[in-house]
Amino acid sequence: MSDSAIHSIAGAAGGIVAMSATYPLIFLSTRAAVETKKEQKSTYQAILDIIKREGVLGLYSGLNSSLLGIAVANGVYYYFYERSKETILRSRSSKALSTLESMLAGLIAGSATTIISNPIWVIQTSQAVHTIGTDAGQLVVAKKLGFIETVKSIIAKDGIAAFWRGIGPALILVINPIIQYTAFEQLKNFLIARRTSKLRAAGVVAAVAVLSDWDFFLLGALSKLVATSFTYPYIVIKSRLQAGTANSLRYKSSLDGLLTILKEEGVEGLYRGIGSKVTQSVLTAAILFAGQRRIFEVTKAALQPIIKA
Template identity: 85%
Template sequence: MSDSAIHAIAGAAGGIVAMSATYPLIFLSTRAAVETKKEQKSTYQAIVDIIKREGALGLYSGLSSSLLGIAVTNGVYYYFYERSREIILRARTGTNKALSTPESMLTGLIAGSATTVLSNPIWVIQTSQAVRTMGEDNQAITTKKLGFLETVQSILAKDGVGAFWRGIGPALVLVINPIIQYTAFEQLKNFIVSRRTSKLRAAGAATAVAVLTDMDFFLLGALSKLIATTLTYPYIVVKSRLQAGSANALKYKSSLDGLLTIVKEEGIEGLYKGVGSKVVQSVLTAAILFAGQRRIFEMTKAVSTSI
């Protein structure tokens, strides 16, 4: 099995673990992003209200489609990212095996674009499930929750096949999120490895090369995702509203028009609805993913080598 395929498997498995651990925060940030009223609830109050109306399981509406989505997203992303990385490094002369910043951005662009096009229908389904009990005026309504296949049938019956690519515009713009994330991760990783290696060699270990620990991967994953999410969150709001099929959002002429409309109608704060729970969720998910993906990759690699 190729390293790219093993990275894809490890990325999918790590993503499922991370998503399962943080899903209520995803649910809350999605609801908040779709909300168009200026009144904002605290995360605590939002949790209390949802549990009161829908029970504790209400916080997990759309989990099954999210697990499928994260498995596909991470699997495809890691495969294309590692494959592109291998091609770039193979074409390079010399012994340097670290990607430069432009190379990191290029691999992220290739992987992110492929992932976005292939996984967008799953995120449309997840977002539709997460906001199903919200009415058009963003008030809670009593309605039957739909499973994955039922949601697919509902979207097809109401809006047709094209609805599965709602929000693809801002989603493609958001390819910059993983580009920023993985570029920041690669460059921070290269810096730390280089610095620690220099210290080891200065201490007398002439050929030593520093190796990052699980905690290093956890912290670097958290920091790189924090940077990426903070910079791109306004587009996450636009994408969530379009994927949910919000009546207001469907009037947006473009991603930029969506941003300008939100600022006009809701103020700058409208671009950051749900940002608190989203940042916490994204940082935790990325930290768990980076640490877990590395460990799963090593175990899978060992197993495949021994077979």
């Protein structure tokens, strides 16, 4: 089995762990991004309101499709990223990607991931916002739909094409992992080079610094913080389009959606739910980068006897 395939397995497993740990924050940011009302609530108050209306399990609506989505998305992304990285590095002797090369590998991996996984995120978003409804101005709880029920509901209502709702802003958001992985690679290369120089200056001539799990955790968190902060307005647009709400169906394009939100809700509308999203994204990325590396090493070591046989 190639390293790219093992990276894919490790990425999928790491994503499932990270998603399971942080899902309530994803749920809250999705709800906030889709709701267009002016009322502002703290994350704490939003949690209390959802628990009151839907119970604790309400914070996990759409978790099943999210776990499938993150497994597919991370598996596909890591496979294409590592395969692209291997192809680039084989053409020369260097073991590190330049900034432009990191961006190219991220563009290839991100585009493939977006096209393949978009239907799953449409289902997840639909499940997350399905219980949003009004009755005389009050929020009411609708019947929760399972994965298959949600698929049938989307097809019956809008047809197969609905599974690629929001594909425009989703493709634009390929820039998010490009920024994230480019920042990660360059920070990682900088840290390794700096520590290696210190080791060699101390007299360890052939030394090459090795990063710890904690280093990967912090680098993953920092790189995701940068990426999400830059791209959040398009995350709002993507969530609204994938939810298929009446308001979002008025948007003629991603740009029209941005301008409409600015006009009707102000700048704050483009950043609705950013607090819980940034917290979730940073934690997820930190857990993913640390976990993926460790799972990769364990999986590769476990497969070595089989490969040699």
